[in-house]
Amino acid sequence: MGRPTVHDIAKEAGVSLATVDRVLNARPGVREKTIAKVTKAVESLGYVRDTYAANLARQRQYRFAFVLPEGSSQFANSLKAALQEAYSSNVADRTHLTIVRVPPQDPHAIVRALKSLNTSRLDGLALMVPETPQVRDAVARLKDAGLAIVALVSDLPNSRRDFFVGVNSIAAGRTAALLMGRFVKGQGEVLVVADSLRSRDSLERRLGFDAVMTSDYSNLKALPTVEWHGDEARMERIILSSVAARDRLVGVYSMGAGNMTMLSALRKSGRLGELVVLTHELTPAMHTALAQNEVAAVIAQNVGHLVRSALRVLRNVCDELPIFEAQERVRIEIVLRENLP
Amino acid sequence: MGRPTVHDIAKEAGVSLATVDRVLNARPGVREKTIAKVTKAVESLGYVRDTYAANLARQRQYRFAFVLPEGSSQFANSLKAALQEAYSSNVADRTHLTIVRVPPQDPHAIVRALKSLNTSRLDGLALMVPETPQVRDAVARLKDAGLAIVALVSDLPNSRRDFFVGVNSIAAGRTAALLMGRFVKGQGEVLVVADSLRSRDSLERRLGFDAVMTSDYSNLKALPTVEWHGDEARMERIILSSVAARDRLVGVYSMGAGNMTMLSALRKSGRLGELVVLTHELTPAMHTALAQNEVAAVIAQNVGHLVRSALRVLRNVCDELPIFEAQERVRIEIVLRENLP
DNA sequence: ATTGAAAAGAGGTACGTTCCTCAGATAGGG
DNA sequence: CCCTATCTGAGGAACGTACCTCTTTTCAAT
Numbered sequence A, B: 001m002g003r004p005t006v007h008d009i010a011k012e013a014g015v016s017l018a019t020v021d022r023v024l025n026a027r028p029g030v031r032e033k034t035i036a037k038v039t040k041a042v043e044s045l046g047y048v049r050d051t052y053a054a055n056l057a058r059q060r061q062y063r064f065a066f067v068l069p070e071g072s073s074q075f076a077n078s079l080k081a082a083l084q085e086a087y088s089s090n091v092a093d094r095t096h097l098t099i100v101r102v103p104p105q106d107p108h109a110i111v112r113a114l115k116s117l118n119t120s121r122l123d124g125l126a127l128m129v130p131e132t133p134q135v136r137d138a139v140a141r142l143k144d145a146g147l148a149i150v151a152l153v154s155d156l157p158n159s160r161r162d163f164f165v166g167v168n169s170i171a172a173g174r175t176a177a178l179l180m181g182r183f184v185k186g187q188g189e190v191l192v193v194a195d196s197l198r199s200r201d202s203l204e205r206r207l208g209f210d211a212v213m214t215s216d217y218s219n220l221k222a223l224p225t226v227e228w229h230g231d232e233a234r235m236e237r238i239i240l241s242s243v244a245a246r247d248r249l250v251g252v253y254s255m256g257a258g259n260m261t262m263l264s265a266l267r268k269s270g271r272l273g274e275l276v277v278l279t280h281e282l283t284p285a286m287h288t289a290l291a292q293n294e295v296a297a298v299i300a301q302n303v304g305h306l307v308r309s310a311l312r313v314l315r316n317v318c319d320e321l322p323i324f325e326a327q328e329r330v331r332i333e334i335v336l337r338e339n340l341p
Numbered sequence C: 001a002t003t004g005a006a007a008a009g010a011g012g013t014a015c016g017t018t019c020c021t022c023a024g025a026t027a028g029g030g
Numbered sequence D: 001c002c003c004t005a006t007c008t009g010a011g012g013a014a015c016g017t018a019c020c021t022c023t024t025t026t027c028a029a030t
Helices: A006-013 A017-024 A033-047 A052-060 A074-088 A107-116 A134-145 A169-183 A198-215 A232-245 A259-269 A284-291 A303-318 B006-013 B017-024 B032-045 B051-058 B076-087 B107-115 B133-144 B170-184 B201-217 B233-247 B261-267 B284-293 B303-318
Strands: A062-069 A095-102 A124-127 A148-152 A162-163 A188-194 A219-220 A249-253 A276-280 A297-300 A333-335 B062-069 B095-102 B125-128 B149-154 B164-165 B190-194 B220-221 B251-254 B276-280 B297-300 B333-335
Touching: A006 A017, A006 A033, A017 A033, A017 A259, A033 B107, A052 A249, A052 B164, A062 A074, A062 A303, A074 A095, A074 A232, A074 A303, A095 A107, A095 B333, A107 A297, A107 B164, A124 A284, A148 A303, A162 A303, A169 A198, A169 A249, A169 A297, A169 B133, A169 B170, A188 A198, A188 A232, A188 B051, A198 A219, A219 B190, A232 A259, A249 A259, A259 A284, A276 A284, A303 B095, B006 B032, B017 B032, B032 B076, B062 B076, B062 B107, B062 B303, B076 B095, B076 B284, B076 B303, B095 B220, B125 B133, B125 B303, B133 B149, B149 B303, B164 B303, B170 B201, B170 B220, B170 B251, B170 B276, B170 B297, B190 B201, B190 B233, B201 B220, B233 B261, B233 B333, B251 B261, B261 B276, B261 B284, B276 B284
Parallel strands: A062 A095, A062 A124, A124 A148, A148 A162, A188 A219, A188 A249, A249 A276, A276 A297, B062 B095, B062 B125, B125 B149, B149 B164, B190 B220, B190 B251, B251 B276, B276 B297
Antiparallel strands: A297 A333, B297 B333
């Protein structure tokens, strides 16, 4: 005998199939006493609904949109690739996916993009955008329109998002500090580079990094964050001058994008070999940089997980099902030369 | 319009539904030319079979057994837990799972257990057993009986297994060496502990460890492997005497089980604080050891992945579907205090 | 031209669920 | 007591696929 079906629980509870269906789908028209009988039968038989048969019957279509930053960001591109892979595999069954790309540094453009979404043709949204008051308001409006909303990669903690899928940035920063502290021999200074500390992730990574650095590695001094604000020429200038000015420099921690520019600047400086370089996100460029020993470690999050997790959460929110938090916790991965995937 | 269905491709190809079905399920009785017409229609319409509807219709039940080592091994227990979790979640839908536990060091008992399996009530098998000639023969017999077989965690490379789900042990050993080399300050000796080098995994980890150690970290000397053969008292004696005899000891690499015994021995020696300790598998004990800074890093594989991957592969082998190798490659995870899950 | 096997069609039932209609039962208020 | 509103029952049609049987067509060998 296989799993119990709705027929079995109808028999067990001594009611008709229609009543079982009404109870299971919380439709009106059933007496309290009858509801109790049915739920009791469900429990005693250990009935679990066959989601696939259910979705087949109800012709369920989940329509989700993923809002990702546009531009040359390799990370966003690999996310997009993971999304397309999920789409073609059975992970995204009965799911229609749209990808919307927005300029990451322009809150107004983001809000405009969010407003232009046809909410009646959408069940859920995964957002990878920086947190601003405007975005928070837009999220509130989208929630009012009945959408399921998850924050992806970077959280929107004070908005009405349903869930956050991504890693804890503070822990990621702490992990970077631990690696830096253990990898560097002797003492010296560490250069910290970020696109901008206005981004919540970078700020939190920096917080975590400093916390571990000061408590555990007093032999190292983390320099103030160098922000390059998307200007690659500026980044190169700053890096070259920093490296030239500081002969006690032993490490570089790059908290965000622009790793290729940073690496080429370090190569030009001629001191790349002596430095412990840590970056985030395992892009193809970082893959080769690890293989060539130019980067000591990459702190990454598995984009496949992110996407699958976001899809699971969105579906569950749509169906008003509980979310299994432990499964959705994305791990902070450490990638070295020898454990490259 | 939703996805194309079999009806659509029947219409498109100008054949009947039955013929489409015969082609899709590779049943005989269709001319080459007609097959071509159907496959063409499939491609032009972008038809993808609705696996859930298909499994629903065919009342497919996958009956798999997992053969795991019995005893106190925390790793095997966490695998079992992951298996039970998969069973209760939708990952294992339409799948019936049995867990068989065998004494890991007794090839005859393992073979006896494998022989006692009722192959007519089983579609596939995941084996986590050491490779011996007897096991290879047993695998051959089980393959002849028509079962799908994957090797789990430790490979059975010269057997007729269909696939290996687990990490490359050489790469895992290399990763350990890289961590040891970068974590240790200065020079000294490294103690390497294993249950037994007769186990293929341990041997390969040792090979990888030594390869990186000699090529990259000439400041460190990896001592000959200490084997404790399941005898915990012996392990404690050896560790205590090694630590006492070697004042240049800077690190310990534990390649297999018995980490708790090893740790308590090191604690007794009073030198745990000075040593860089690396172990495998993130058991609850290693979790706390990491949190308390007793262990510097744990090299782990995600048991959830292992299980899901094994299930996917078994199902695909049963259905004679291709295996998407990239997805089934299990990553070597590095767990430190700051990125504990 | 006849035969016969292989190929293709036609039509059905089933899987577990949803959702619909229509009819019958039960309750509470008048 | 009847009347109405609310419950409940019975049955059926779908969803996309699998698989079965029973015909009909095709086509090459005789």
